[in-house]
Amino acid sequence: MNINLTLIGQMIAFAVFVLFTMKYVWPAITRALEERAAKIADGLEAADRAMRDLELAQQRAAEHLKEAKQQAAALIDQANRRAGQIVEEAKEQARLEGERLVAAARAEIEREVNRAREELRNQVAELVYLGAEKILESSVDRAANQALVERLASRL
């Protein structure tokens, strides 16, 4: 173990190696480490933000769904009411129409009856005249008996 020039050589080598590490090795590696740390921090933050966004979106979706359900319920309700109304209206119309038809039929019957009665009356007057003529064996002055026959016929 003798001290000699090797010591100086090792000192120089040591100094050179340290300087090289300081200039070309250490900064590059620590920079990469710091950048990665920053990237990971950003990533985590983004993930947090995304999580919050997702929560918000879910909340909003739930609200929309509720609203839609309410609207649908309201629509169905309205439709039901309207349907009932329409049925009621139809019923009313049908009743009115029926009544109208019944009234018309009644008026027709009335008219028919009146006409038949008129005809009957005429025929009765005719029959009376004919019968009277047969009985009297002569013609009857119709104008002179007009009032009498009329009175008879109107009692029918």
Place this chain on the structure above:
Amino acid sequence: MAGATQTTTEYIQHHLTNLVFGKLPAGYQRHLPDGSVEVLERDTWTLAHDAAEVADMGFWAIHVDSLAWSVGLGVFFLWLFRRVAKRATTGVPGLLQNAVEWLVEFVDGTVKDSFHGRNPLVAPMALTIFVWVFLMNLMDLVPVDLVPWLLSLAGVHYQKIVPTTDVNITMGMAVTVFILMIYYSVKVKGFGFVKELTLHPFNHWVFIPVNLFMEVVALLARPFSLGLRLFGNMYAGEMIFILIAALYSAGFLFAVFGGFLQLAWAIFHILVITLQAFIFMVLTVVYLSMAHEDH
């Protein structure tokens, strides 16, 4: 490998000898392997043939193996981490990037815990120390004979592959840390650094010499303890590996026993090399933190 021509002592010594390239002075007598003597005419830079030549080279010598393994592992570390740094993605990281990022965050956390100043040098230096020292220590787990044997086939006779078992390597780093400590002490505290050395712990002018002595000893103890702790741990660990390897040539039973010992020691050593690399890093950060703190 303890061959027939090698005693256990020689085997161990061989393993503890570095491959040294250094200066032999003019007039030096070299004992060549064939027994003849060569006298050098002038100063010569050459590979040492034996321990005696290493000793005679003195300060002007380089442990080629230590420095080559140390620089090689350092370059491997920088190449690997630079590759990851260039391709670093902020997306999902790959396996390698993940490992590197884990290391960087671990070192960054340790530095943030112990270092309270603002200095862009400290964390990269801590990372360099931790990974580099760990890699150098890791060479301890390579079987002690493997690389020296392979290289001996290529004609290289001495090879120590664990740089941290070389006190030059550990002290080289410790001294660099020490220089940084002094530099930042002066830069941050200015004159306060002198006051810290002279008026602490006894705040009276009479005690200035005592204070100075105590504080300087305490200051100098730091780089020495830093470098020698790592060296001592790794040297001792390597020594045990060598002793266990020496058992392999002492008969079948010893070899089997040595196998179990080696396994146990290697598993234990995984802990030691990591811990020593970590301690070196943490103490460096703590010492630099103290240099930045103004009292």
